[in-house]
Amino acid sequence: MKLLVVIPAFNEGEVISSVLTRIPKKISGISQISVLVVDDGSVDFTAKTARKAGALVVRHEINRGLGAALATGFRYAKKKKFEALVTLDADGQHDPKNISKLIKPILKKKVDVVIGSRMNQQGYMPISRKIVNWFSNLFTWALFGIWTSDSQSGFRLFNKRAIEVIQLRSERMEVSSEILKEIRRNSLKLQEVSIKSVYTVYSLRKGQQLSNATSVMWRLLLQKFS
Amino acid sequence: MIIQILLSFFLLFAVSRVLLQLRSANLSVGEFLFWSILFLVALTGVLRPELTAYAAEILGIGRGADVVIYVSIALIFYLIFRLSIHLEETRHEISELVRKIALKEIEKERRK
Numbered sequence: 001m002k003l004l005v006v007i008p009a010f011n012e013g014e015v016i017s018s019v020l021t022r023i024p025k026k027i028s029g030i031s032q033i034s035v036l037v038v039d040d041g042s043v044d045f046t047a048k049t050a051r052k053a054g055a056l057v058v059r060h061e062i063n064r065g066l067g068a069a070l071a072t073g074f075r076y077a078k079k080k081k082f083e084a085l086v087t088l089d090a091d092g093q094h095d096p097k098n099i100s101k102l103i104k105p106i107l108k109k110k111v112d113v114v115i116g117s118r119m120n121q122q123g124y125m126p127i128s129r130k131i132v133n134w135f136s137n138l139f140t141w142a143l144f145g146i147w148t149s150d151s152q153s154g155f156r157l158f159n160k161r162a163i164e165v166i167q168l169r170s171e172r173m174e175v176s177s178e179i180l181k182e183i184r185r186n187s188l189k190l191q192e193v194s195i196k197s198v199y200t201v202y203s204l205r206k207g208q209q210l211s212n213a214t215s216v217m218w219r220l221l222l223q224k225f226s
Numbered sequence: 227m228i229i230q231i232l233l234s235f236f237l238l239f240a241v242s243r244v245l246l247q248l249r250s251a252n253l254s255v256g257e258f259l260f261w262s263i264l265f266l267v268a269l270t271g272v273l274r275p276e277l278t279a280y281a282a283e284i285l286g287i288g289r290g291a292d293v294v295i296y297v298s299i300a301l302i303f304y305l306i307f308r309l310s311i312h313l314e315e316t317r318h319e320i321s322e323l324v325r326k327i328a329l330k331e332i333e334k335e336r337r338k
Contacts, residue, residue, distance in 0.1 A: 038328075058332045060324045068321040072328060079329070171317050 001107070003027070004082040005035045005099070006073030007055075008066055009090035013044035016090050020053040023096040029107040030084075036076055037090070038069040046090075067175030071168040078163055085163050089154040098195045102157040105191045112162045112188035113179075115148060116155030116195035136177065136216075143220055144181040148192060152176045155195055162188050174216045230272050237269040264301075 005023055009016055016037065023035055037050040041063030050057045058072060070087060077085045084106055088094040094116065102114045119133070133152050140151040156179065158166065165186040170178040183190050241262060248258040271278050271294060278290030287293050 056332065058328045060328050062324060064321045064324055068325070071321070072325045075325060076329065076332075169318055171314075171321055 001030050001083045002032045002081070003030045003034070003084045003086065003099075003103070004073070004077045004080070005033065005096070006038060006070065006077070006085055006087045007035070007090045008038045008040055008069030008073065008087070009042065009046050009050070010040045010063060010066075010069075011042045011044045011046060012090040013042070013046045013049050015092045016046055017049050017053045019088075019090055019092055019096065020050060020055050024099060027100050027103060029103060034080075034082070036073055038072050040064060040066075040069040065170075065172035065175075067168055067170035067172050067178065070175055074163060074166060074168060082163065083160045084157060086157045087154060093197050094155045095196065095198065098155065098193075099157070101193050101195065102155070105193070106157060106159050110189070111191040112159050113183055113190045114157040115150060115153050115190065115192050116157075117148070117150035117153060117192040118195060118197045119149040139217060139220065140177040140180050144177065144184055146180045146184045146190075148180065148190070150192070151180055153195075162186075172216070174220045177216075177220055230275075233272045234269060237265050237272065240265045241269075 007016070007019065012019075020035060020037075023033070025033065027033065035055040037046070037055045037057045039047040039050065039057055039059040041060045047057045047059050058076060060069065060072070073087065074085065084103065086099050086102060088096060088099075098116060102116055105111045105114050133150060137148060137151045141147045152173075154176070162183075165188070166179065166182045168175055168178060168182070182188075244253065244258060244261045244265065247253045248255075253261070271290075275290060278293050280290075282288065282290045282293045285293060287296065
């Protein structure tokens, strides 16, 4: 099975190298692992550092947002006929070693999408993130009728069928909820797997904040009713 | 009344701008009809305010001016909603273009 690791990145020059070097070179059941960094209009040395670390880099000339970067990753995977796609964050929040945990249900052909859930982890998660996540889960369920314990997790794995049918229109962070909408729309089978996130001062600066919650909700409402 | 004269001139000016935009092909026929009808209805209301009072009576609202305000607010919110949709569609088109350029570049690099 050919696996593409998609890492959307915006000004992650400081940490991208350490994320890339931790991606396993071999995973049981996977014949080929390719790594694609989608540089979303970074103004630092993200692209250069990622190339140096051996990743393929596709670069947006201007910043379009997380959703647009993931859609580019999906487009690449479809074009190059990858059989599985895993997304993970560029800020070091996700441990790439957990890819083997996410891939197991896909290899057993039980499910189409696996989400790494941070909610059951033993360890620290900032209370503000827990609040944002809980409201996001509720909002996603209310709009799109699908409940997960961690709708905003950036650590997700998709099989070939999911890669083919998922269509992303979101530009920014509302993409996490849109992915669940697409899972429901296409009747894809979903499973959650517990993962542990690593929160550092750096990674806490990034990611979803309470302050952008209203704009995310507004764009999801527009998607629902347009 | 002075306000009727001023508003009438402004609304006639607005209709003339709509006609100019149609001639410059900046407006579709549908958009031209929408804005023309809107401004002409507004002009009618300005020149014959008793018509707004008649509308208020039918709708069970106190005054003609209140009808104008309620309808205007509803219309403005609807137009803002439509503009938001257009803005999202434009954002999406820009992203699609950026994506195509980015994927073309990576293919060029791979061929080198």
